Amino acid sequence: MVRRNPMDQPPLLFVNCHVLTMDPTNPRAEAILTDGEMIAAVGSRADVENAAWGARVVDLHEQTVVPGFNDSHMHILSAGLEMESLVLRPEQVTTIADIERLVSQRAEQTAVDAWITGSRYDHNRLRERRHPTREELDHASGGRPVVLWHTSGHVLVANSKALQLAGITAVTEAPAGGEIERDAHGEPTGLLKESPAMDLVGDLIPPPTVGQGTEAILRAMAMMVQQGVTSASDAATPRDDNLDDELTMYRRALDSGRLLGRITLMPQIGFVAPPASNQTRRPDEFDAGNRPDWLRIGATKIFADGALSTGTAAVRRPYAGTDDHGIFIWDRDTLHSMVGRAHRAGWQVATHALGDAAIELILDAYQAALAVDPRPDHRHRIEHCMLADEGLVRRIKDLGVVPDLQPDISQLGDSYITALCMERASEVIPMALFRQHNVRVAFSSDRPVIPGDPLECVLDAMARRTPQGIELGPQHRVSPLEAIRNYTAGGAYAGRMDDRLGTITPGRLADLAVLSQDPTVTDPDEFSEVEVTMTVLGGRIVYGE
Ligand SMILES: [Zn+2]
Incomplete structure (x- = not known):
């Protein structure tokens, strides 16, 4: 359980481990020292031990340590x-x-x-x-x-x-x-x-009470911490239309002393810059309590189209065997107005857009908002961002937009082939283009739409194999290290928390996941055997001991 007072947390010295820090200045290390909630030292065993007087030694028996996973797009409640x-x-x-x-x-x-x-x-x-x-x-x-x-x-x-x-x-x-x-x-x-x-x-099913919702949030985070997830973003708050009750659930989860993970809420645009209105609320008008390392307000969420698997994502070329181009949720003027007002009010904007037509539309809206009110490092996001060609990837790079991607080909890949035919389906989640143009991306789960264990997501991004066993676009495969970086440092960047977490670096929060094997040297055929054996959250071992 997370105790309230960090002072009662003894320093921990993790040794006999392979540390994949995701910090480019110091990518590998042999030992980690925590101090309270924070990472105090990372480096060679000798160097770290020198600083570790009085620490409790945790022998990891040659296991591998990575930053705690950051699920930057899921639905917690x-x-x-x-x-x-x-x-x-x-x-x-x-x-x-x-x-x-x-x-x-x-x-x-x-x-x-x-x-x-x-x-x-x-x-x-x-x-x-x-x-x-x-x-x-x-x-x-x-x-x-x-x-x-x-x-x-x-x-x-x-x-x-x-x-x-x-x-x-x-x-x-x-x-x-x-x-x-x-x-x-x-x-x-x-x-x-x-x-x-x-x-x-x-509509007849009674909605959860505040008490039931609070327990559901705690239950979700407790389940995920066993998979190494130490921080998560709720990618559409509220899930129904009762914002006040839902914020209360999250604050009560925070105040319970039983919350096993850090939460970022992404308020829906209807509560931020509603369509057909001039009203706009600022981020600080949403009450997320007073412990922002544990509960905070992040980007505002807009839906621009539907899903590829159901033929509702907005695509430039029609779906296979149809003349259907999917759907736009908002017309251009409404979308530009909502994005512009949210941007001006200081929000990071995260827009659900899967199809290339929807991605183009939201890039236009971001570009228009930035032309009026330039803001460095806005990190506006595109959630899912599944069908982007080279021209769109260039615009994403030039505008400083962050794609937040869910490798889910092992779950939904066959439905992409049905919807788009093989040639276009092979280009979903175009990692080769993002890599080639140096676009920083985040990986996340969209749980509970798909099961969402981070190591399954990593394997999915490495293998790109559909449920029927078809290899879909092998040119877009990523290495295990790249996949884990996207699910840790990438998520922290997309969530604007990279100054607090996402890498194993002195001065950052001590959120760690211990893996049974080093994924960078594991045979891909045996990767499914890699397990999370321990999770450290804010300098405390909360799972695996
Ligand atoms: Zn989602």
């Missing part, structure tokens, strides 16, 4: 809440009978009138290659309402009780933009498509 619901990923379920069994087990522990929720099933990866039916879920749930979200987030299946509570019957008309799937007799099958229809059921 959602990840914690999802841990309480049924997780139905391909790793957990391969048939509809598996789903029925998990629902039925959960029903036994759930009050008769309470909801059973689950997510992340993928009908394409179930043996039956179809969605569960409402009758199958009725059978498993003992009369409780059930709703299961598809992994795309664009479809859900509800059982009969949930449909009944939502008032959805054979005669219900689908709301505009949504679909209620029906059987041959006109009865709803339980499948609801797109938000307008999905919300008919989803």
